[in-house]
Amino acid sequence: MRVQNRQVxxxxxxxxxxxxxxxxxxxxxxxxxxxVHFPEAEPLPLDSGSALAPFSIAYQTYGTLNAxxxxxxxxxxxxxxxxxxxxxxxxxxxxxxxxxxxxxxxxIDTDRxxxxxxxxxxxxxxxxxxxxxxxxxxxxxxxxxPVITVRDMVxxxxxxLDHLGIEQALCVLGGSMGGMQVLEWAATYKDRVxxxxxxxxxxxxxxxxxxxxxxxxxAVMADPDWCQGRYLEEGKSPRKGLAVARMAAHITYLSDExxxxxxxxxxxxxxxxxxxxxxxxxxxxxxxxQGMTFVDRFDANxxxxxxxxxxxxxxxxxxxxxxxxxFAGTKTRFCLVSFTSDWLFPTEESREVVHAxxxxxxxxxxxxxxxxxxxxxxxxxxPELFDAVRGFLTAAARHRGVVFPDxxxx
Amino acid sequence: xxxxxxxxxxxxxxxxxxxxxxxxxGSRVLDIGCGDGTLLRIxxxxxxxxxxxxxxxxxxxxxxxxxxxxxxxxxxxxxLAYYPDLAFDYAILSQTIQATYSPRLVxxxxxxxxxxxxxxxPNFGHWRVRTQLMFxxxxxxxxxxxxxxYDTPNIHLCTIKDFLNLCDDVGAKVxxxxxxxxxxxxxxxxxxxxxxxxxxxxxxxxxx
Numbered sequence: 001m002r003v004q005n006r007q008v009x010x011x012x013x014x015x016x017x018x019x020x021x022x023x024x025x026x027x028x029x030x031x032x033x034x035x036v037h038f039p040e041a042e043p044l045p046l047d048s049g050s051a052l053a054p055f056s057i058a059y060q061t062y063g064t065l066n067a068x069x070x071x072x073x074x075x076x077x078x079x080x081x082x083x084x085x086x087x088x089x090x091x092x093x094x095x096x097x098x099x100x101x102x103x104x105x106x107x108i109d110t111d112r113x114x115x116x117x118x119x120x121x122x123x124x125x126x127x128x129x130x131x132x133x134x135x136x137x138x139x140x141x142x143x144x145x146p147v148i149t150v151r152d153m154v155x156x157x158x159x160x161l162d163h164l165g166i167e168q169a170l171c172v173l174g175g176s177m178g179g180m181q182v183l184e185w186a187a188t189y190k191d192r193v194x195x196x197x198x199x200x201x202x203x204x205x206x207x208x209x210x211x212x213x214x215x216x217x218x219a220v221m222a223d224p225d226w227c228q229g230r231y232l233e234e235g236k237s238p239r240k241g242l243a244v245a246r247m248a249a250h251i252t253y254l255s256d257e258x259x260x261x262x263x264x265x266x267x268x269x270x271x272x273x274x275x276x277x278x279x280x281x282x283x284x285x286x287x288x289x290q291g292m293t294f295v296d297r298f299d300a301n302x303x304x305x306x307x308x309x310x311x312x313x314x315x316x317x318x319x320x321x322x323x324x325x326x327f328a329g330t331k332t333r334f335c336l337v338s339f340t341s342d343w344l345f346p347t348e349e350s351r352e353v354v355h356a357x358x359x360x361x362x363x364x365x366x367x368x369x370x371x372x373x374x375x376x377x378x379x380x381x382x383p384e385l386f387d388a389v390r391g392f393l394t395a396a397a398r399h400r401g402v403v404f405p406d407x408x409x410x
Numbered sequence: 411x412x413x414x415x416x417x418x419x420x421x422x423x424x425x426x427x428x429x430x431x432x433x434x435x436g437s438r439v440l441d442i443g444c445g446d447g448t449l450l451r452i453x454x455x456x457x458x459x460x461x462x463x464x465x466x467x468x469x470x471x472x473x474x475x476x477x478x479x480x481x482x483x484x485x486x487x488x489x490l491a492y493y494p495d496l497a498f499d500y501a502i503l504s505q506t507i508q509a510t511y512s513p514r515l516v517x518x519x520x521x522x523x524x525x526x527x528x529x530x531x532p533n534f535g536h537w538r539v540r541t542q543l544m545f546x547x548x549x550x551x552x553x554x555x556x557x558x559x560y561d562t563p564n565i566h567l568c569t570i571k572d573f574l575n576l577c578d579d580v581g582a583k584v585x586x587x588x589x590x591x592x593x594x595x596x597x598x599x600x601x602x603x604x605x606x607x608x609x610x611x612x613x614x615x616x617x618x
Contacts, residue, residue: 361497363460363480365471387472391476391478
C-alpha cells in the first residue's frame with residue numbers, strides 16, 4: 001500500500017508559506033485599508049461582559065458619500081470574508097468576494113451609493129482580533145482574546161458609523177454571517193437601518209451548523225502547531241488543522257449537485273485509482289487546494305473566534321424567546337433572500353424570519369432563488385439575486401428620497 | 411391556493427382598476443396573490459398606497475421585488491395566520507379565493523388582518539357557464555376560466571349567490587358588491603338573480 005498523504009498538506013513549499021504567513025500578519029497589523037483606532041478611553045463593551053480596548057476597525061469604501069450622508073450601503077462580510085469586497089485582494093491578488101455585486105452600474109451601484117465594508121472585530125485583516133497585540137502583555141492576544149458575538153461585531157460597526165458621522169444606513173446588506181449581522185443591525189439599531197438585505201442566513205445558528213463548526217475548531221486545535229493558541233509567539237502556524245477545517249466547511253457551502261456536476265467520480269490526473277490515500281479523485285484534490293489556499297489568507301484563531309460568534313447567534317433568545325419581539329416597532333424595509341439548494345441556511349430559516357417580520361407588520365420582501373449552487377450561490381453569478389438587490393435598493397433610495405452624488409434621484 | 415396562474419401584465423384588467431378605486435389613498439394594503447405586481451404598482455403610483463404582496467409563484471415574487479415592490483413568496487391558505495390583527499387597512503384577494511383550499515378560513519383571515527377585505531372572483535353562475543354544463547354536458551370553459559377540469563387550479567368555484575351566503579356565515583358586512591359583465595361593464599340597478607346570471611366576475615368590499 002502506497003501511503004502518500006503525508007506530503008499532501010505540504011504541497012505548498014515551506015519557504016513560500018513563511019512568506020505568505022508574514023504577508024498575512026502584515027495585513028493584520030497594517031492593512032492596505034482605511035483604519036480607525038478607537039483609543040483605550042473608548043472601549044467596546046462585549047456581550048461576554050468584558051470589553052475590548054483599544055480596538056481598531058479596518059474598512060474599504062467604494063463610491064462617494066452624498067451631501068446629507070444618506071446613501072450609505074453597509075456591506076457585512078461572511079465568516080471567511082473580509083473588507084476587500086470589490087477590490088483586488090492584497091494577499092491573493094484576486095477580485096473582491098462581491099466584485100459581481102458592487103461597482104459602477106452593478107446592483108450595488110457605486111455611482112449612486114457609498115459602499116462601506118468593514119472587517120469584523122475578531123477578524124485578521126486589520127480589525128482587532130486574536131492576532132492583534134494585547135496591550136496588557138505586548139504579545140498577540142491568541143487565546144486571551146475575549147470571545148465575541150455577532151452583536152459585538154455590529155456594535156463595533158455602529159461605532160465606525162458614528163466615527164464617519166453617518167446616522168442611518170440606507171441599507172445594511174450581507175450574506176451568511178454577513179446576513180446575521182444585518183439581522184442584528186435591524187434588531188439592535190432599528191433607527192439606524194433604513195433597509196436591510198439579509199441573504200442566505202438565519203436568525204440563529206442551527207445545531208447542525210454548530211456541529212460543523214466544532215469539527216473545524218477541533219481540527220485546528222488538534223494541530224500541534226496550534227500551540228494552545230499561542231502559535232504566533234512560537235513562530236508557528238496550524239496550517240494543517242486550519243486547512244482541514246476549511247475543507248470540511250467548504251463542503252457545506254456547496255451542494256451535492258454542484259459537487260457531482262463539477263467532479264463526479266472523476267480521477268485526478270490518472271487513469272485508475274492508486275489503492276492509496278493520495279488524492280485519486282478530483283473532488284479530493286479540489287478540497288485540498290481550497291484548504292491550502294485558505295491558510296495563506298486567514299488566521300487560525302480568528303477562525304475559532306468567528307465560528308464561535310456564529311454559534312452563539314440566536315436573536316430570539318436575546319428577546320425573550322420570541323423572534324418577532326426583536327423586530328417590534330421596526331420601520332426598516334426588509335428583503336430576505338435564500339437559495340433552494342442551500343442546506344447550510346435552508347429557505348425555511350429565512351421564512352421563519354419573514355413570519356416574525358409579518359407578525360410585526362414589517363415591510364418585507366422575500367425572494368427564494370432557484371439555484372443548484374448551494375450556500376455559496378450568494379457569492380456567485382445569480383442574475384435573480386442581482387435583480388432583487390438592484391430593485392430593492394432602488395426602491396429604498398426612492399422612498400428615502402436619496403439624492404445621488406451626481407445630483408440625480410430615482 | 412397551491413397553484414394558480416400568474417396574473418397577466420395587462421394593466422387594464424378591469425377588476426384591478428375597480429379594486430384600486432375602492433382603496434382609500436395613502437392606506438396600508440396587503441395584496442394576496444399579487445401576481446406580477448400590477449395592482450400594487452397601480453396602488454403605489456396612483457394612490458400613494460403602502461402596499462405589500464404575497465404571491466405563490468417564485469417568478470412572480472422575484473419580478474415584483476426587482477421592481478421594488480414588497481412581496482413575499484407564500485399563499486393565502488398558509489401565510490395569513492402570521493399577520494397581526496388589523497395590520498392593514500385593506501386585505502385584497504383578487505381572482506384567488508376560488509383556488510384556495512379553505513375559502514372560508516381565508517375569508518376570515520382577511521377580515522382579521524384587514525379593516526376591510528376586497529375579494530374578486532369569477533362568477534360560476536354566469537349564463538355561459540350554466541349553459542355549457544346544461545346543454546354541452548361538460549365542465550364549463552370560458553375566457554375567464556380557460557383550464558380544463560383536470561388541470562384547473564380553481565378547486566372552489568362559486569357563484570355570486572354562494573359568496574353572499576358565505577359572507578353571511580362568517581358575519582362579513584358587504585359594503586359594496588359589483589358584478590362586471592364580459593366587457594368589464596358594471597351591472598347596476600339589477601336584481602341579484604340577474605347579476606348572478608350576467609356577471610362574469612364580481613368584486614366585493616367587506617368589513618366585519
